[in-house]
Amino acid sequence: MSGEASRRIPVYRSLADLPAVHSRTVAAVGNFDGVHCGHREILSSAVEEAHTLGVQALAITFDPHPERFLRPSSAPRLLTPISERVRLLASTGVDAVLVLPFDAALAKMRAREFVRQVLVDRLHVCALHEGGNFRFGYRAEAGVTELQGFGAEFGFQVHLHRAVCAHGLEVSSSTVRRLVAAGDVKRARWMLGRVFAVRSTPAHGRGVGSRLLVPTVNLAEYDELLPAFGVYVTRLTVGEYCFQSVTNVGNRPTFEGAGFSVESHILNFEPVEMDETTPLELEFLARLRPEREWPSPEALREQIFKDVARAKRYFRLLAGG
Numbered sequence: 001m002s003g004e005a006s007r008r009i010p011v012y013r014s015l016a017d018l019p020a021v022h023s024r025t026v027a028a029v030g031n032f033d034g035v036h037c038g039h040r041e042i043l044s045s046a047v048e049e050a051h052t053l054g055v056q057a058l059a060i061t062f063d064p065h066p067e068r069f070l071r072p073s074s075a076p077r078l079l080t081p082i083s084e085r086v087r088l089l090a091s092t093g094v095d096a097v098l099v100l101p102f103d104a105a106l107a108k109m110r111a112r113e114f115v116r117q118v119l120v121d122r123l124h125v126c127a128l129h130e131g132g133n134f135r136f137g138y139r140a141e142a143g144v145t146e147l148q149g150f151g152a153e154f155g156f157q158v159h160l161h162r163a164v165c166a167h168g169l170e171v172s173s174s175t176v177r178r179l180v181a182a183g184d185v186k187r188a189r190w191m192l193g194r195v196f197a198v199r200s201t202p203a204h205g206r207g208v209g210s211r212l213l214v215p216t217v218n219l220a221e222y223d224e225l226l227p228a229f230g231v232y233v234t235r236l237t238v239g240e241y242c243f244q245s246v247t248n249v250g251n252r253p254t255f256e257g258a259g260f261s262v263e264s265h266i267l268n269f270e271p272v273e274m275d276e277t278t279p280l281e282l283e284f285l286a287r288l289r290p291e292r293e294w295p296s297p298e299a300l301r302e303q304i305f306k307d308v309a310r311a312k313r314y315f316r317l318l319a320g321g
Contacts, residue, residue, distance in 0.1 A: 010096040011086055015122055018098065024126040026050035027058040027119065030134065031065055033173040034079035035088035037193040038131060038164040043092040045159065046129040056095040058123065061085060062102040069102050076177055077225040079192075084199055098123075111137025115150040127157040133172075166190040183228035185284040195235075197283040198222060202276055203261070215269035217245075219262035219282060226262065227284055229291040233311045236264050237281040241272050246304075246311045247282065250291035265304075267312060286314060 012018050028046045032039050043059060050057035063082045067075035080088060082099065089097050100106060100118075109117075114137055119125040128151065135143050142150075144160055151158040164171045171191045179188040180196055188196045203218040217236060229250035236245040247264040264282060288307050294300040 009090050009094065011090075012096065012098045014099075014101055015118065018122065022124070024053070024055045024124045025058045026053065026055060026127045026129070027060055027123060027125050028129045029060040029119075029136065030130070031173065032059065032061050032080075032085055032089060033065065034176050034192055035085060035092070036171050036173065036176055036191050037166060038161075038171040040092055040193060041164055042129050042131060042161045043089070043094060045161065046127075047093040047095075049127055049129070049159075050095070053126070055126065057093070058096050058098060059089045059092070059094045060098045060100065060123075061089065062106075063099050064102055066102050066107070069107060076174070077223070079173065079176055079180065079196070079225055081199075081224050108138055111142030111146060112150065113137075115147075115154060120154045120156070125156050127159060129159045129161065131161050131163065133163075177225060180225055180227050183230050183232075183287045183290070185227055185232065185287055195283040195285060196227070197281055198224075198226065198262075199279065199281050201280055202274060202278060204276055215266040217264045217266065217274075217280070219264075219280065220276070222262065227287070231288045231291065231307050232284050233286040233288060233314045234264055235283040235285060236266060237279075237283075238272050238274055239278055241270075244268050244311070244315050245282075246288070246307050247284070248291065253291070253293035255297070265308070267308065267315070285318075 026046050026049050028042050030039065030042075043057075046059075047057040061082075065075065065078060086097050086099065119128070128147070130144060130147065132144055134147065135141075136147075144158070148158045148160075167187070167190050169175065169187065169191065176188050176191045176196075179185075179191070185196050198219065200222050201220045203220045217238070227249055230248075232247045232249065234245045234247040236243045236247075244267040245264040246267065247262060249262050251260050252263075262282070288310055294303065
């Protein structure tokens with residue numbers, strides 16, 4: 001599994017859901033798509049300061065992603081749907097997560113209004129931690145310079161964090177999305193600080209019933225970001241079971257009309273209880289090759305044997321054997 005520990009903390013889905021806040025808070029505001037290494041550094045600093053001061057650390061994010069509301073036709077597919085983002089935010093050590101609905105009212109709110117009404121009057125923020133490229137307010141009118149000015153005006157500290165670099169590359173959500181979309185799950189892993197994974201359920205079809213009786217699992221339709229078409233070494237968690245697997249993402253062009261699928265072949269298979277609601281986590285460990293059309297099913301079968309052999313070698317090396 002991805003190794004992110006689950007923590008049960010309060011998750012508020014709007015300002016109206018918040019209990020009356022009388023004590024101060026230390027907060028970080030952002031989309032936090034991917035909750036990557038840069039996000040985690042900002043959030044861990046907020047947590048450290050909050051606990052030093054004896055106040056709560058709060059992560060503030062948005063749903064939907066602002067681009068989904070403002071520019072739906074060009075909005076990116078996300079690394080982390082909101083449920084996964086909240087889970088990952090909880091693992092950073094914050095005391096609570098506030099998910100602000102991004103709607104017309106919030107989109108039109110001026111930067112000063114957001115600071116005064118949300119951060120100061122409602123959340124009693126005494127310190128804010130942000131990255132240097134943070135922007136907010138109507139049409140992203142304000143940046144960190146304006147934020148520092150608001151801090152001086154309303155009496156809260158602003159701590160700015162430089163971008164984190166991983167293997168010489170500056171970490172950002174947009175960069176991670178580009179890497180995943182290109183199938184470069186190795187470099188995406190450097191930036192995320194963990195394996196890129198997708199959480200879903202099984203697709204209806206062969207082998208899905210009261211038990212999984214065949215070593216193949218298809219992911220249900222998934223609307224967010226997936227790696228580029230190709231074949232990957234993966235790890236598939238089915239409920240409480242974790243399997244080594246090889247996964248094909250794509251249209252299976254060797255078979256006419258097969259259509260798009262995310263199909264995982266389990267290497268160390270054993271029958272397991274599963275139905276269409278069983279949680280699945282599919283981790284993309286390494287890319288083996290791009291998807292291509294083979295001259296015959298027999299040629300594809302021969303290549304699959306090679307893919308499986310390479311995947312097994314990967315897991316042997318991973319285990320140190």
